[in-house]
Amino acid sequence: MYNAKSLKAEEFISDQEIKETLAYADANKDNISLIDEIIEKAKLGKGLTHREASVLLACENEEKLQEIYDLAKKIKEDYYGNRIVLFAPLYLSNYCVNGCVYCPYHMKNKHISRKKLTQDEIRKEVIALQDMGHKRLAIELGEDPVNNPIEYVLDSIKTIYDIKHKNGAIRRVNVNIAATTVENYRKLKEAGIGTYILFQETYNKESYESLHPTGPKHDYAYHTEAMDRAMEGGIDDVGLGVLFGLEMYRYEFAGILMHAEHLEAVHGVGPHTISVPRIKRADDIDPSAFDNGISDEIFAKIIALLRVSVPYTGMIISTREAKEVRAKALELGISQISGGSRTSVGGYVEEEPEEDNSAQFDVSDRRTLDEVMKWLIDLNYVPSFCTACYREGRTGDRFMSLCKSKQISNCCHPNALMTLKEYLVDYASPATKEAGLKLIERELLTIPKEKVREVTIQHLKEIENGQRDFRF
Ligand code: SAM
Numbered sequence: 118m119y120n121a122k123s124l125k126a127e128e129f130i131s132d133q134e135i136k137e138t139l140a141y142a143d144a145n146k147d148n149i150s151l152i153d154e155i156i157e158k159a160k161l162g163k164g165l166t167h168r169e170a171s172v173l174l175a176c177e178n179e180e181k182l183q184e185i186y187d188l189a190k191k192i193k194e195d196y197y198g199n200r201i202v203l204f205a206p207l208y209l210s211n212y213c214v215n216g217c218v219y220c221p222y223h224m225k226n227k228h229i230s231r232k233k234l235t236q237d238e239i240r241k242e243v244i245a246l247q248d249m250g251h252k253r254l255a256i257e258l259g260e261d262p263v264n265n266p267i268e269y270v271l272d273s274i275k276t277i278y279d280i281k282h283k284n285g286a287i288r289r290v291n292v293n294i295a296a297t298t299v300e301n302y303r304k305l306k307e308a309g310i311g312t313y314i315l316f317q318e319t320y321n322k323e324s325y326e327s328l329h330p331t332g333p334k335h336d337y338a339y340h341t342e343a344m345d346r347a348m349e350g351g352i353d354d355v356g357l358g359v360l361f362g363l364e365m366y367r368y369e370f371a372g373i374l375m376h377a378e379h380l381e382a383v384h385g386v387g388p389h390t391i392s393v394p395r396i397k398r399a400d401d402i403d404p405s406a407f408d409n410g411i412s413d414e415i416f417a418k419i420i421a422l423l424r425v426s427v428p429y430t431g432m433i434i435s436t437r438e439a440k441e442v443r444a445k446a447l448e449l450g451i452s453q454i455s456g457g458s459r460t461s462v463g464g465y466v467e468e469e470p471e472e473d474n475s476a477q478f479d480v481s482d483r484r485t486l487d488e489v490m491k492w493l494i495d496l497n498y499v500p501s502f503c504t505a506c507y508r509e510g511r512t513g514d515r516f517m518s519l520c521k522s523k524q525i526s527n528c529c530h531p532n533a534l535m536t537l538k539e540y541l542v543d544y545a546s547p548a549t550k551e552a553g554l555k556l557i558e559r560e561l562l563t564i565p566k567e568k569v570r571e572v573t574i575q576h577l578k579e580i581e582n583g584q585r586d587f588r589f
Pocket residue numbers: 219220221257258259260293294295296315316318334359360394395396397398399402437477478
């Protein structure tokens with residue numbers, strides 16, 4: 118039944134294969150020679166299969182776990198250096214016809230405020246985001262063919278890209294909307310989207326169906342096969358994720374790696390990103406009602422193991438997580454984070470009063486973008502607003518070959534430093550600016566090619582003189 122190349126959800130995410138994988142992992146969780154062999158393979162930096170990775174996830178040997186964490190840190194450093202890409206979610210509409218039991222936007226929720234931004238309101242939200250310093254957004258919408266048709270999404274993307282306010286610009290719009298048709302994916306591609314993001318929520322078909330009892334999202338196969346349709350529609354950067362807490366994490370972990378293997382086997386390119394959301398309190402939603410919640414320790418273990426299993430896939434953590442959890446996650450493999458986020462519709466222009474709540478979930482990390490920037494700089498990370506790859510056409514397998522050729526330090530690193538400089542000149546508080554400028558001085562020395570370093574130094578001066586948007 119299991120076939121990574123099949124286009125049928127139940128064959129590339131075979132329930133039987135996952136169950137056999139978990140049994141194999143249980144049987145070998147103390148098999149130190151096998152565990153050593155898998156760790157040795159992971160050290161080659163080419164990833165692990167879902168079976169191999171599942172054995173490591175089942176392993177509880179402290180010494181071996183430490184080796185895995187050390188390796189995750191090393192792989193992260195080798196492929197991503199110390200750069201962290203920043204983005205913000207932008208909620209356009211919370212109208213929704215689905216019945217997802219963990220989400221406050223579910224149709225039966227009558228007390229949440231339903232809101233949909235007009236193009237003019239979107240402009241105001243985006244200006245507020247630009248004034249914070251953001252360059253990269255992920256737009257979020259509930260599923261509602263009448264209130265949120267694809268035309269609304271396309272108009273909104275155009276509005277966002279067209280806004281030029283002071284030195285601000287949104288240079289990459291990622292899209293997180295419900296599974297749709299090849300034709301609609303093609304339209305999104307033509308509108309110039311970055312990554313198409315769709316969380317699977319759970320790979321377990323039976324749980325999936327009971328967690329999505331009503332609405333179009335109920336259809337497991339249509340949802341699970343969405344990334345294949347997106348790729349058929351020409352989108353080659355797709356972002357996977359599961360909502361941890363809904364199902365057994367070991368099942369989800371095997372499932373998401375099988376999904377990545379499937380995309381690689383069929384389309385020749387794995388997922389561009391993997392997100393790791395955990396279920397949060399929200400209007401109408403009590404996370405303790407879901408009994409598969411995972412501890413911070415297991416969460417860290419999952420992140421480290423995803424890092425070593427799919428080294429070329431970026432990993433995202435949102436403000437669902439608190440500062441301390443995010444710090445640990447950054448060390449172990451996360452390469453993109455959101456900052457200064459609002460999860461309500463219209464929340465950037467105006468914070469909502471409690472009785473008018475449209476938010477999707479409670480945010481744990483409530484710091485401003487500038488506070489997050491300063492924190493990252495103090496931890497010796499280079500916060501980056503770079504969007505160069507996608508704008509230079511380095512998407513899908515072309516991005517992967519950049520990673521594989523290890524040219525990232527001659528390309529991504531200078532781009533990160535130049536976008537950081539833009540932020541420091543245009544938006545930073547004095548303390549962030551001071552710390553950031555020192556960081557740039559230090560980090561310039563790590564650009565390997567002398568010529569690239571010289572051009573970067575030149576551009577950094579030009580940024581001070583008012584020019585913007587340089588990239589390699
Ligand atoms: N409506 C779209 C769909 O069906 O995929 C996507 C957008 S939804 C705004 C983004 C994600 O938020 C969902 O895929 C889900 O995983 C997550 N989410 C929903 N309820 C949540 C909760 N209570 N806590 C944390 N994340 C939640």
